[in-house]
Amino acid sequence: MSTIEKALAKQKSAQQELTNNQNVEQVNKSLSATSSETESTIQTTASAQQQYVEQQSREIYIDNDKLTERGFLHSGGDxxxxxxxxxxIKRKLLNNAFGAASKTLKQSNLIMVSSANPNEGKTFVSINLALSVALEQDKTVLLVDADVLRPSLHRELEFENDTGLLDYLCGDTDNVAEIIYPTNLVNLKIMPAGSVHHLTNELLASERMAKLANELSARYPDRVVIFDSPPLLGVTETPVLASLVGQAVVVAEESKTKIEDIKRATSQLDEELAIGFVLNKTIKTSKDVYGYYGYGYGRKK
Known part of the structure; x- marks a missing residue:
């Protein structure tokens, strides 16, 4: 073999070795990228699974059968x-919240449910209204236990009164999402009252509460927020709550609630509120197809 041929063979061998090295490097890079992508996918999947587990652990289960036994609404026809x-009742409230009347009301999708006195059925009405709104196809509802003196939503719906409204107002948590709990009903979420506190009036009257109300009203344009509130008479917290909402539903018990009590109760409400009345525990007659509830609506005069 001549000197030239040897030189050409050596050059060819060097080029082949360089090509092999480049191929090996490309394979290594490809393997490294695949490994990174796989690791990222595994981490993403694990994160999603963890979030799902956490959400499931926070979910409040609404037992329709038990609610039906106790006279509450559910999705069936019994x-x-x-x-x-x-x-x-719901249709009037939704029309006020999202219809033409909403332009004349402040935070029209925030609704407080109260009564003149205790034990007249306000929590019963609050829950049933929330369950009814949850049946809407294009609306969601947040049910808030704002009866911070005598919270009862957790007893009626049988869930733990975990971190809730008062904990947020105290500053124990700054994340609103931590005090809003999903339920097995897709369109219904619940905010418990939270830990008992001796400064409930001051907390509800705080700037933090006002900002929370604004956020709840504005964050989701399709959401109705129902506050199960304390009675109006003898409780200083309720008028404070009334200043934050656009609508109020006052529950009265037939043959029990006095007209004078209703007048005194509604006199504490802001004149700009849209106020409705629900007559609870009425006696069904042959002339009344439904019998149990009546609803009247009007601006306070």
């Missing part, structure tokens, strides 16, 4: 008359 009555 209490048709009751569902229809709450549909009528």
């Amino acid at each position: 209490a048709h008359h009751q569902q229809e009555e709450f549909r009528h």
